[in-house]
Each structure stands twice: as C-alpha cells, then as structure tokens.
Amino acid sequence: xxxxxxxxxxxxxxxxxxxxxxxxAPEKGVIESPLIGKPAPQFTLPDLFDxxxxxxxxxxxxxxxxxxxxxxxxxxxxxxxxxxxxxQKGGVxxxxxxxxxxxxxxxxxxxxxxxxxxxxxxxDRDGRVAVDWGVYGAPESFLIAPDGRVVRKQVGALTREIWxxxxxxxxxxxxxxx
Amino acid sequence: MIPELGHFALILALLLSGLQxxxxxxxxxxxxxxxxxxxxxxxxxxFVMLAAAMGTLIAAFVTxxxxxxxxxxxxxxxxxxxxRIAALWGAHEGSLLLWIFILSxxxxxxxxxxxxxxxPFVARVLGVLGFVSFGFLLFTLxxxxxxxxxxxxxxxxxxxxxLLQDFALALHPPLLYTGYVGFAIAFxxxxxxxxxxxxxxxxxxxARPWTASAWAFLTIGISLGSWxxxxxxxxxxxxxxxxxxxxxxxxxxxxxALLHSLAVTDKRGLFKSWTLLLAIxxxxxxxxxxxxxxxxxxxxxxxxAADPARGIFIxxxxxxxxxxxxxxxxxxxxxxxxxxxxxxGARESFLLFNNILLVIAAAVVFGGTMAPxxxxxxxxxxxxxxxxxxxxxxxxPMLPLLALLAVGIHANWKRGRLGASRRRWLGAGVLALxxxxxVSFGFYGSPGWLTLTGFALGIWILLSSLVEPINxxxxxxxxxxxxxxxxxxxxxxxxxxxxxxxxxxxxxxRDVGLKPGEAVTLDRYEFRFGGxxxxxxxxxxxxxxxxxxTRDGHALVELTPEKRRYWVQRQVMTEASIDAGVRxxxxxxxxxxxxxxxxxxxxxxxxLIRFVWLGAYLMALGGFLAATDRRYRTARARVAEDTxxxxxxxxxxxxxxx
Numbered sequence: 029x030x031x032x033x034x035x036x037x038x039x040x041x042x043x044x045x046x047x048x049x050x051x052x053a054p055e056k057g058v059i060e061s062p063l064i065g066k067p068a069p070q071f072t073l074p075d076l077f078d079x080x081x082x083x084x085x086x087x088x089x090x091x092x093x094x095x096x097x098x099x100x101x102x103x104x105x106x107x108x109x110x111x112x113x114x115x116q117k118g119g120v121x122x123x124x125x126x127x128x129x130x131x132x133x134x135x136x137x138x139x140x141x142x143x144x145x146x147x148x149x150x151x152d153r154d155g156r157v158a159v160d161w162g163v164y165g166a167p168e169s170f171l172i173a174p175d176g177r178v179v180r181k182q183v184g185a186l187t188r189e190i191w192x193x194x195x196x197x198x199x200x201x202x203x204x205x206x
Numbered sequence: 207m208i209p210e211l212g213h214f215a216l217i218l219a220l221l222l223s224g225l226q227x228x229x230x231x232x233x234x235x236x237x238x239x240x241x242x243x244x245x246x247x248x249x250x251x252x253f254v255m256l257a258a259a260m261g262t263l264i265a266a267f268v269t270x271x272x273x274x275x276x277x278x279x280x281x282x283x284x285x286x287x288x289x290r291i292a293a294l295w296g297a298h299e300g301s302l303l304l305w306i307f308i309l310s311x312x313x314x315x316x317x318x319x320x321x322x323x324x325x326p327f328v329a330r331v332l333g334v335l336g337f338v339s340f341g342f343l344l345f346t347l348x349x350x351x352x353x354x355x356x357x358x359x360x361x362x363x364x365x366x367x368x369l370l371q372d373f374a375l376a377l378h379p380p381l382l383y384t385g386y387v388g389f390a391i392a393f394x395x396x397x398x399x400x401x402x403x404x405x406x407x408x409x410x411x412x413a414r415p416w417t418a419s420a421w422a423f424l425t426i427g428i429s430l431g432s433w434x435x436x437x438x439x440x441x442x443x444x445x446x447x448x449x450x451x452x453x454x455x456x457x458x459x460x461x462x463a464l465l466h467s468l469a470v471t472d473k474r475g476l477f478k479s480w481t482l483l484l485a486i487x488x489x490x491x492x493x494x495x496x497x498x499x500x501x502x503x504x505x506x507x508x509x510x511a512a513d514p515a516r517g518i519f520i521x522x523x524x525x526x527x528x529x530x531x532x533x534x535x536x537x538x539x540x541x542x543x544x545x546x547x548x549x550x551g552a553r554e555s556f557l558l559f560n561n562i563l564l565v566i567a568a569a570v571v572f573g574g575t576m577a578p579x580x581x582x583x584x585x586x587x588x589x590x591x592x593x594x595x596x597x598x599x600x601x602x603p604m605l606p607l608l609a610l611l612a613v614g615i616h617a618n619w620k621r622g623r624l625g626a627s628r629r630r631w632l633g634a635g636v637l638a639l640x641x642x643x644x645v646s647f648g649f650y651g652s653p654g655w656l657t658l659t660g661f662a663l664g665i666w667i668l669l670s671s672l673v674e675p676i677n678x679x680x681x682x683x684x685x686x687x688x689x690x691x692x693x694x695x696x697x698x699x700x701x702x703x704x705x706x707x708x709x710x711x712x713x714x715x716r717d718v719g720l721k722p723g724e725a726v727t728l729d730r731y732e733f734r735f736g737g738x739x740x741x742x743x744x745x746x747x748x749x750x751x752x753x754x755x756t757r758d759g760h761a762l763v764e765l766t767p768e769k770r771r772y773w774v775q776r777q778v779m780t781e782a783s784i785d786a787g788v789r790x791x792x793x794x795x796x797x798x799x800x801x802x803x804x805x806x807x808x809x810x811x812x813x814l815i816r817f818v819w820l821g822a823y824l825m826a827l828g829g830f831l832a833a834t835d836r837r838y839r840t841a842r843a844r845v846a847e848d849t850x851x852x853x854x855x856x857x858x859x860x861x862x863x864x
Binding site (some may be wrong): 032033035036039040043045047048067099101102103104128129133134136139140141155166183184195 | 277446447448479486487490521524525528529532533535536540577578579580581584592593594608644715716717797798800806808
C-alpha cells in the first residue's frame with residue numbers, strides 16, 4: 029500500500045462523514061444508553077447556589093425528574109435553554125441540573141441572565157459524576173422514573189418537539205394524573 | 207437595473223475564470239504558447255468584473271436599495287454608512303463575493319510578480335487559481351446570488367446583526383479571508399509543481415513570501431476576532447474554542463507548519479513531499495473552514511441541510527479541489543526522494559518536530575471541532591465539545607513545541623552540535639526560570655506548575671530569539687529581513703505565551719448584584735457602582751452604567767458599561783467597558799436589572815491580557831518582514847537570468863545542428 033495514498037483515504041472518510049451528515053441531518057438520532065432501565069448512578073455534590081449545602085441523587089427519589097447535564101462553555105446548551113424553561117413552566121417534572129466542569133460564577137451569571145429552569149443544580153467541577161453517568165458531551169438529558177431508574181436519554185439539545193414526542197408520553201402514560 | 211449589471215459582471219467573471227483554468231492548465235501541458243498567452247488577460251478581466259460586482263453591491267447598500275434581497279436582509283436606513291459598507295460581508299452571499307474578490311486580488315498580485323518565473327509554471331499556477339475561482343463563482347451564481355431581487359421591495363431593511371456592528375468585526379472578515387485565500391497561492395504553486403512533475407527547491411522558494419504574508423494576514427484576522435469577542439461578548443476571555451474560531455485556527459496552525467517546512471525545502475531540499483502535503487492541507491482547511499462556518503454545518507447541522515443544493519454543491523467542490531490535489535499528490539509524491547541527510551541535533555530535526563507537533567495540534571482542534579458532526583452523522587445527537595476538552599489536550603503538543611523552539615533556534619543546518627551552543631540555550635533557560643520565579647512571586651503570588659512553566663517557556667523563547675540578531679549586530683553584520691522577521695515572530699510568540707499564562711493563572715472576576723453606591727473589591731481594586739442613565743444611539747437605545755474604580759483609595763478610572771437594545775432586530779447587546787493597560791485590564795459589564803434598583807454587574811481584573819494580542823501582532827509583523835526579504839526578489843531575478851541565458855544556448859545548439 030502506497031503511504032502517499034493515506035491522505036486521500038482519510039479525506040475520503042471525511043467526505044463520507046459529511047455526506048452522511050448531510051443526509052441524516054433532518055432526523056435526530058437517539059443513543060441507547062447502557063443506563064436505560066438501570067438505576068441512575070448515585071452522587072452527592074455541592075449545591076451551585078449555596079456551596080455549604082449538598083445536592084444528592086436521593087433528593088428527587090419517588091418522583092419523575094429530568095436530569096440535565098450542561099455548562100456555560102457549551103453553545104448547544106444555550107440553544108437548549110428555552111426548552112428547559114418551557115419544561116419547568118409546564119410543571120410536569122422538575123429539572124435537576126448537573127453543571128459540568130464549569131466555573132460557579134459563570135454558571136450563576138448564566139442562570140441570572142437566561143433564567144433558571146432547574147429545581148436544583150449540582151456543581152460537578154471535576155467531572156467525576158458525569159463520568160459515572162456516561163456523559164461524553166454536553167448537553168445530555170436523562171429521564172428518571174420514581175423508582176430511580178433511567179428511562180430515556182437524549183444526547184444533544186432537547187427541543188420542545190423531542191420532549192413532547194419522546195419524553196412526555198412516558199411520564200403521562202406511566203402515571204396518569206401524577 | 208444596476209444590480210442586474212452586477213449579476214452580469216459575475217457571470218462574465220465566471221466565464222473568464224473558466225478560460226483562465228482551461229487555458230492555463232491545458233496550455234501548459236500541451237505547450238501551446240497562444241493558449242498560455244490568454245491567461246493573464248483573463249486574470250485582469252476577471253478582476254475588473256469582480257470589482258464591478260463588488261462596487262454594484264456596495265452601491266446598493268449605500269443607496270438603501272431594498273429591492274435587493276440581500277440588502278433588505280442586512281441593512282437598514284438607520285445604519286451608519288461605515289456599517290452599510292461592512293454589511294456587504296455580514297452574511298453568506300456577500301461573504302462569498304468578498305472571498306472571490308480577494309482571491310482575484312491575490313491572483314493579480316501573483317500574475318504581476320511572476321515575471322521572472324518560467325512561463326508554463328506561471329500558466330499552471332494561474333490555471334489552478336482560476337479553477338478555484340470558477341468553483342466559487344459557480345456556487346455563488348447557482349445557490350447564493352447576492353443580487354437576487356425582492357419583489358415587492360421592502361420599505362426598510364432588517365438591519366445588520368448588531369453583533370457585527372463593531373469596528374474590529376467589520377475589518378475581521380476581510381483580513382481573515384485575505385489570510386485564508388492567500389494559502390491558495392501556496393496550494394496553486396504546489397499543484398503546479400506536481401502537474402509539472404518537477405518538484406525542486408525553486409517552487410518552495412517562490413511559495414515562501416506568499417505563504418508568509420498570507421499567514422500574517424490570517425494572524426491579524428484571528429486576533430481581531432479574538433479582541434472583538436473579548437470586549438463585545440462580555441465574557442471577558444480571549445478565546446472560546448467555538449467552532450467558528452477553530453475553523454480559522456486550524457489553517458493557521460498548518461500554515462505555520464508550512465512556513466517552517468518550506469524553509470527546509472528551500473534551504474536544504476528536504477521534506478519535499480511533506481511540504482507539498484502541508485501546502486494542500488493548509489488551503490483545504492481554509493476551504494473547509496470557509497464553507498463549514500458559512501453554511502453553519504458545525505454550529506447546527508440543520509442549516510447545512512436547509513438548502514440541500516448548497517450542501518451537495520459544497521461537498522462536490524471539496525471533493526474536486528481537495529480530492530484532486532490529494533490524488534495528484536499520491537501520484538507524484540512517491541517519486542520525490544531526498545538525498546541530503548542531517549544529524550539529530552541539526553536545525554532540520556527541530557523543524558521536523560515543529561511540523562509534527564503543529565500538525566498534531568491542528569488535529570486536536572480538528573477532532574474537537576468535528577466531533578459534533580461525527581456524533582450527528584452517526585445519529586448520536588448534537589453535542590458541544592468545549593474548553594474542558596480543548597484546553598488540556600491542546601497543551602500536550604504545545605508545551606514540547608515551545609521548549610524545542612527555545613533550544614532549536616540555536617541549532618545549525620545539517621550539523622547537530624547542540625553541545626557547541628549549549629552555553630547559549632542552557633544559559634537562557636536557567637535565566638528564564640529564575641526570571642519566571644521572580645515575576646510570578648514578585649508580581650502575582652504563588653504560582654502553580656503550569657504557570658511557572660508558561661512564564662519560563664515564554665521568557666526562554668524571548669531570550670533565545672534575541673541571541674542571534676544581537677550576535678550579528680555585535681559583529682557588525684547585516685540583519686536580513688528574513689532573520690529579522692523570524693526574530694520578531696518568535697519574540698511575538700513568546701510575548702503571547704507570557705500573556706496567556708498570566709491571564710489564565712491570575713485573572714479575577716466577580717458577578718455581583720449592586721445598588722448605586724455599593725462597591726465590590728477585587729484584588730486591590732474597588733469597583734463602585736454609581737447607577738445607570740439612559741442613552742440613545744443612531745439605531746439603538748439603552749442604559750449606561752457608571753462604575754468608578756479606585757486602587758488603595760486613589761481614583762483610577764471611570765468605566766461606563768452599556769446595555770443596548772437595537773430597534774430593528776430587537777436584540778439586546780452588552781457593551782463592556784474596559785480600561786486597558788499594559789499590566790492589566792479592568793473590565794466591567796452590565797448584566798440584568800435585578801429589580802429594586804439593583805443591577806447585576808460583572809467585574810474583572812485581567813493581568814497582561816494585552817500581551818496576547820500584542821504577541822499576535824508581532825507574529826504577523828514578523829511574517830510581513832520575512833515576506834519582503836530581498837532574497838526572494840533577487841531569486842526571482844536570477845531565475846529570469848537563467849531562462850534568458852538558457853534560451854540562446856538552445857538556439858545555438860539548434861543552429862549548430864542545422
């Protein structure tokens with residue numbers, strides 16, 4: 029094999045990638061997380077709003093909630109923020125935030141500026157908890173059932189459409205009236 | 207009627223660029239003198255047509271011709287004249303036109319300066335450039351015509367995006383594009399050399415000044431963008447690793463590698479195939495950057511697909527240009543051997559490592575930038591990769607690169623006797639470490655390892671880069687522009703490293719809610735909030751806050767951060783107020799009205815942040831100085847003499863045979 033063909037081969041790969049991206053763009057994919065159907069990982073982290081207090085995985089046990097991984101360095105998260113605010117306004121499930129590898133001051137400024145959709149925000153400054161959750165990019169969101177199991181995962185920004193189509197039915201179907 | 211003339215000029219430019227491509231490349235291959243003779247007039251004609259198209263579009267902006275869709279979408283009667291002109295490159299269609307126009311300017315410059323080069327070679331270079339121009343013009347005319355009409359005409363325009371209504375950002379795209387497009391010249395030289403099948407040292411020498419100036423323009427373009435982000439976005443940093451920034455940074459890194467590799471090929475005839483590959487890569491990344499950013503693929507895959515025709519055209523063009531060049535490379539490069547060898551400690555080794563590390567750094571950026579696209583292509587959803595990935599990963603190739611630079615400056619060509627220069631680089635290194643410790647403890651306070659490393663490397667490079675020119679001057683020798691340029695650029699890099707280290711290590715910031723009369727203290731600076739007042743501009747209104755800064759009780763400066771609301775686009779913009787200083791910047795930005803007369807305010811103290819941009823400008827200056835070295839001009843003259851001297855010999859031979 030001619031080593032001078034290598035750049036051309038790599039470029040061909042890139043082209044395939046771009047072509048697939050072009051074709052797939054309209055449909056948004058969902059990754060099946062190995063966590064689906066399993067209990068959500070446990071954590072105890074400082075509260076973003078008050079460093080002396082803690083946010084724990086048990087705080088929302090017994091209720092449906094949405095676990096959302098975000099950071100101020102993440103452009104997609106800014107796009108997603110509107111949706112999160114709408115979910116909070118909808119009042120069906122509380123949103124628990126995991127502020128991932130972020131600066132507390134910047135995160136607080138972000139929430140002050142854009143509005144706060146979160147019932148609680150855990151500050152995961154070194155990113156350990158995110159590793160437990162298998163997070164490899166922000167934003168990611170997990171829907172957690174009252175029994176503490178992960179029911180649904182979204183990699184990338186949630187949109188209102190995705191929320192209403194893929195997430196909300198799971199909650200309303202499982203728990204009529206609640 | 208006038209916009210249609212612009213449209214027509216674009217069509218003529220397309221035809222001329224086609225002529226330029228066909229007659230340039232085919233004429234040289236078939237050795238048809240007449241075909242080659244049409245190339246230069248085609249270049250000139252294309253330039254005139256593109257200048258006319260630019261002029262027409264500018265006229266439409268200046269006269270508020272809202273019957274032109276592009277003008278209606280990006281301008282407004284309240285928009286000041288300067289921004290009406292800058293609005294030309296405020297969106298996709300106009301940016302493409304600007305890109306093509308700048309390519310045409312570069313092409314004219316090459317045509318004018320190439321008098322001494324072999325004729326078929328020039329024809330091929332101009333042919334390749336014509337081909338690139340043809341592709342862009344076809345793309346513009348087929349999918350992104352800036353002269354498209356709006357029927358019925360809009361009564362008023364939608365205004366230029368307020369983010370772009372800024373002096374630095376108005377100048378940012380032209381400079382950035384000048385850099386991007388400038389790499390097309392090195393690309394065309396490389397392709398021409400490969401088409402000719404004669405890749406010797408001369409093409410590297412010819413490509414050097416063009417590459418150096420393109421790289422210098424790109425440096426200025428990037429740093430203007432970074433400066434703008436610093437004061438306009440109100441986040442207070444100078445680099446955010448966002449896809450748009452990365453798209454310009456990748457060609458910069460590869461361009462820097464190319465500059466160094468060209469030097470080796472020129473001086474020693476080594477790395478020939480590698481240099482060719484870098485020349486292709488630098489321009490390919492520029493193309494990819496322009497397209498990805500402009501089509502919004504990286505920011506959101508949706509906009510890429512919003513117009514399927516655009517996406518498919520882009521892909522086809524990338525395949526033709528980049529794929530074609532790489533295929534040419536796969537065909538020609540295997541025949542290129544280098545006979546000359548060099549020792550491990552020689553300058554060649556250091557430049558080889560420089561190249562490898564710069565390319566790794568570019569790959570790191572590429573990986574992070576493309577990850578969202580990969581994830582989306584595989585159906586994993588969209589995600590952002592941010593500073594948590596880029597910052598630590600980017601340092602991996604960068605730290606060794608800086609250390610090797612500090613040592614490598616002292617190395618000689620061919621012979622690896624680092625021992626001989628040990629006193630210099632080791633001495634400079636020890637001195638740098640001592641100074642780094644002194645600076646961090648003396649001015650700032652206990653440093654971490656990374657801080658100390660950063661300062662030490664910066665100072666080491668600064669001292670090292672000055673050794674050679676000082677020696678030359680002491681011995682009463684001339685300082686050629688090339689050496690001067692190299693020194694200035696390396697010193698600029700050192701200044702940049704020192705600046706980045708200080709900013710990353712010792713910046714302080716607070717976000718607080720303040721009532722008028724309340725204050726917040728940061729470091730030794732006290733920021734006292736004096737309340738807000740209404741302000742009104744030509745196309746916006748808003749409030750201006752007043753923040754008085756004192757240090758140890760002495761009044762220093764009054765900061766006036768603003769929050770503006772632009773009328774047409776109903777967009778709220780934060781206008782930070784900054785007191786710039788050599789040693790530190792004081793920064794205040796106005797946040798939200800928290801009610802009860804309280805405003806959220808962000809204050810920052812950023813030490814040495816000016817060094818970041820000063821360093822970048824020095825690097826650019828170095829590039830320009832090196833590009834104007836006399837050697838390149840005399841080299842050209844010598845080639846001309848050779849050709850002239852060579853011609854009679856052949857005739858003589860023919861005559862004697864006859």
